[in-house]
Amino acid sequence: MTKSPEQLEHELKRRSKAAKLEIWGRVVSFTALIIIAAVVVAIIGFVASKGLATFTTNHVNLWSFLSGKDWNPSITDAHGKPEVGALSMIVGSFLITILSALVATPFAIGTAVFMNEISPGKGAKILQPVTELLVGIPSVVYGFIGLSVIVPFTRATFGGSGFGILSGTCVLFVMILPTVTSMSADALRAVPRYYREASLALGATQWQTIYKVVLRAATPGLMTAVVFGMARAFGEALAVQMVVGNAALMPHSLVDPAATLTSVLTTGIGNTVMGSLQNNALWSLALVLLVMSLVFNLIIRLIGRKGRLQ
């Protein structure tokens, strides 16, 4: 049976089932993308509008907000300006973040090296599930353990109340460890096999290979892992709030109570009224948090780009 040219043309030009599916798939994934992007933009817009209200409607000086040391939004100082100095919280947040990253990094990289280089079979079999399990523990559980184990321990060892940056660091160290470990392991896995083979063929020992070749080649990836861990530590709220003491004071020692941006937010938000200065000041803290997480993201991207150029 032969077909007329018109029929043939129609059949050839008609959209096939595969093409229809193709369009359908595109529409679905594009809508998902649009919705997610809209949500992100909406959140940033909302936090920014609320957070900037402190400076626009309440006329707080941005510099005095970032550099002031007194945080008492409900009272005004000698000049009639509200006491909204966030420096102590910003310092507290950074101190805890950097300290926990400093402590976690050697452990994480050590674990990753063991899993990938020294004992890939056994290491991966035992350590992989362990790190994944650590990721899955909710932060309130970490906080609770911190409260009932670490706080009494620091209290018994260093005196004071036991609440403070040291306790916060201990809790966060365990919390970010799995993130940094699994990302470091990915970074080591990405080092081409022939690097190791070449190094071993030149007569280097396994440790020399790891230290001088694998770790060097994986440096950008390892740095990304650490920054990711820091971003997580910076944003963690509940567990830190339970052990840090929530005192908006400049930290003088690691065992004195201190505050982080997140801990002040979680304790304060229920006791303020929408639209008041006290509430706006908390939103400004949230804005600082958001900006900082954007900065962390930028750093990660920068490191990634540098790594590719090498």
Add this chain to the structure above:
Amino acid sequence: MTKRRWLQSLLLMILVALGIFAYQTRQVSHAGGSITAVGSTALQPLVEAAGEQYAGDHLGTFINVQGGGTGTGLSQIQEGAVQIGNSDLFAAEQKGIRAKGLVDHRVAVVGITPIVNRKTGITQLTTKQLVAVFTGKVTNWKQVGGKDVPIVLINRAQGSGTRATFEQFGLAGHRSKTAQEQDSSGMVRQIVETTPGAISYVAFSYVTKGVQAVALNHVAPTEANVINNRWKIWSYEHLYTKGQPTGLTKDFIKYVQSPAIQKTLVRLLGYLSPSQMHVERDVHGQITKIGGQHS
């Protein structure tokens, strides 16, 4: 292919069924009526318990009680987002609230006492000493007659009703120096119990054997002393409504203020009833004597 069809239709059927179910339940609860009360966590247990009892007695009604803090309660009621705002403070005392238009219903009185760790050796202080402790003028318990232990201050969060009441009546209007802050009374009690030298303040119902309640100016923190205002650190617990309450809201508030609840649930949960009080206090802290009923 047919299996997939079948799965798809099953999913659709479940969705439709859920939709119908949701619509139905909405109708039912709406017919009986439901109201929402939001705010103070100190008042939450009382409103929750009263709400459960009320719903048990009046079938088809539902009292939805949520925490969130005094600030949340007052701002939600001001916006008219809920029917009742629970508050530890007079609305006029909370910054950012226009108290006009909000109607106050006092449902309980709560006494607040300083508590210290048992190892401080402190059982009583004067107001002057208490102010010195909380403003940081003294830093060791031996300076106010206790043992040689450094003082550890523990505050409630800024804006907390308990803290506002304590600073106004316990510290004679002085502000506590910045120290560590906790956002719940239970947590404060636990920390004071375990930390040497710790001092804080909680509602009477949170005082247990593990901590030492402190007598002030030779007055013990007891309910009897609150009733005649010899113990000054107490506050009302308020249910706020926007305008005069109507319908279920009105009935429920009446129910909470009724002797049946005031004599049972309110006492059981460690509050005092406003009807027991021999004095009344207004928003400015002015005290007037009233003829309270003995009970």
